Amino acid sequence: MTQTPMLDAVALAHLETWQGKSETLHDSITAASLAALSATLDRDDPAPAPGTAVPPLWHWLYFLPHARASEIGPDGHPRRGGFLPPVPLPRRMWAGGRLHWDVGNPLQVGQEVQRQSTIESVKHKAGRTGELLFVLVEHRFSNANGLALTEEHDIVYRSAAQPGEAAPAPQKSPLAGQAAWSRAIVPDDVLLFRYSALTFNGHRIHYDRKYVTEVEGYPGLIVHGPLIATLLLDLLRRQLPQAQVTRFEFRAVRPTFDLHPFSVHGRPSPDGKTVELWAQDHEGWLTMQGQATLA
Template sequence: MALGATLDHERALKAGDPLPELWHWMYFWPLASTGELGVDGHPRKGTFLPDLGLPRRMWAGGRLRFDRLLEVGSSVSRTSTIEKVEEKAGRSGRLGFVTVKHRFADERGVAIEEEQDLVYRDAYAPGAPAPQPTAAPMDATWQREIAPTEAMLFRYSALTFNSHRIHYDKTYSINEEGYSNLVVHGPLIATLLIDLVQRHLPLAMVKAFSFRAVRPTLLGNAFFVCGEPGADGKSIELWARDHEGWLTMRARAEMD
């Protein structure tokens, strides 16, 4: 109910109901104590996630396979492994990429398999070149305007136990990470994209979902979540577009 209210899509869920896709991100928090947090608000690296000597870390994308939905009130376990660690050189400096695999299982077995792609970056350097933006498609069949607020970001951070300071500490976000405002969570945008599918196809079952962050979405302006159903009737291309028309996230849903 709390996430539905945050998305302006209230749902009356009861025990035994299927948990909507991506709502499992509200659970299985990394319960680091406050004293174990780094200066960015994340749990310090070097325990489960590796420390690559790169201070900034963000969720860059992921892939999910839904064999079935989890049920509200069921007992679920998560098994997590580090699948891959890579380091590369980019225009903005060193980059590290870590892929984490999660398996979510209940008494019937594995229900969801998920891969998360994390990107590690060097400390912010004023004047560093920004990536060239990509224009987003403007002719979506489905489109919803989202006006993010500090309250929305606070709620999503609270629901997912996300203490990364770029989502609530504007001074830190600007001075330490080089953004011009607070940053809208990538997983929140991904959730809004799959929520767009749920709004238009409430009875459909998503079997697979993938997403990739392309450009930060910042507080202060509205953005758009967009969808284009495929001619095959089984796939939907999804994307997020900022107020300037730039692509900020690309995603794809595959239906049963």
């Protein structure tokens, strides 16, 4: 059945006016958030103290949205509009990103940090399963010493699932069977709840089984994309604890559900300068792929 487009030329032109919009926020790097994520990931880290560096991707514990309860939409996210465009497509996902750290100027506990965010682009596409809208946001994190981290964040909005809609064909990782490191992850309700709580993420797809299955049409709770990306770099840190990550890019390929364990894998390049990282579900299908560059 052909879906009626929700985004005509007028609506799309309105959304495109968000391109170039920016906002600047400030936050403090606190120890409590780092200690809580360390416990959530089952790590045996020393207690963070002033000067402790924020591990790669753990900056997602800061600059959290604090929408009032009356401003929350039916999916648990803040109602659309404001900084992000008010996209009417109902399904919103974190599709991937690219990050660059200045290892000589790390974010550290005790610092006051500024984040400048800019909407770089708003792009529409009609896909096989309906409309898609891609929003690219750039975040620049600075401390008293200057720019510490640059992040490009890919957000994709999708049409609602249709009855009988076929899922995209799964794919295997090009490096399947070639991992040097592997770790099994059990995405139980406690893990998903703790990560949602730490990131103040009210999106119901991560904890409300009735909503995610009956409204958004998924078979189970969805494991957070940022959590999977964090687990990829956590695998690298467990194997190479002294390594300094300067760049990381990742792409979500397929949703991961809480119905079965999944696994994260890594393989360093022969010269040790990069590490290929990927996640796969219980059937071996690729769910996320990424590459880390080391100093």
